[in-house]
Amino acid sequence: MRIGELAAARGIAVTWKPFLLGPVFAAQGWDTSPFNIYPAKGRYMWRDMERICAARGLPFCRPAVFPQNGLMAARLALAAAEENRLDTFTKAVFQAQFGAGEDIADESVLRDCLGMAGLDLGLMQRAQAPDIKSALRAQTDEAIAAGIFGAPSFTSGTELFWGDDRLEQALDHAVAGAI
């Protein structure tokens, strides 16, 4: 929710790269979210997210279904990129899941997200095209190869930064690299 403003303030360009978390987790040996595998840590992470959203004035509603199947949402994000709406659409999807507690595997939820991003419902069909599917697979492989093990992750040069709380560090690294 905040990368756009913080990056713009530093004059840094951001390239969003959607990937699937399932294969990334599988590469670590996890068959579901670590929030579910480790209950004490999971309870903490939800509370942490709730506190952060409250502090930032963001709505938060823990989804009943978690983790969710984000395959269609991720493909749509790649289709939205062709319309220069990747960031707007992605934020709508995250707000649907974590702000409203909805299930983003539900096509009606995704259609609402397209609407909120000012995108045409025809993208539902575009998202099923073979080149979109293979691009998402390639980007997921690229994420694993880059050592990514969770989301959000930020890369700047060869450096990897993981988590909302490392966003400023990542952007500062990009500023230093750009000088």
Next chain:
Amino acid sequence: MRIGELAAARGIAVTWKPFLLGPVFAAQGWDTSPFNIYPAKGRYMWRDMERICAARGLPFCRPAVFPQNGLMAARLALAAAEENRLDTFTKAVFQAQFGAGEDIADESVLRDCLGMAGLDLGLMQRAQAPDIKSALRAQTDEAIAAGIFGAPSFTSGTELFWGDDRLEQALDHAVAGAI
């Protein structure tokens, strides 16, 4: 390294409570540090720590042995508490392990830490007393019961905060609770 100064600036009293990480990890189903169980995450965590230490001007040297047996160090920390030197001694132990890359299972390293904290070497014997041993076990059980799954963790009222990057949140929560 920074809790003392930040807490003092907010007028907050800090009670340090050493506990053993081994039983805490075992309660999560981990038989060693998650840094070792999940290599991609482990590589990242070491690099993250290296970057944070560089940014704060703290020495960093990744220890060859990890995780280390911190049993004697933790018992000594409880003995140091009786001399009101718990924080000073603990910082010396963390600097030995992560600043100098030494093994804190080594008694000569611990003797150096006692010396740096201005403590008597007689504490090596005090640390082996039954009441110290049982106090450490009780405090470790208390940590697990509080939902703690890693270190450092901070509690304020019924809220749990995990990790250096949540220190300010924890202290701010304590300030709000004290008003």
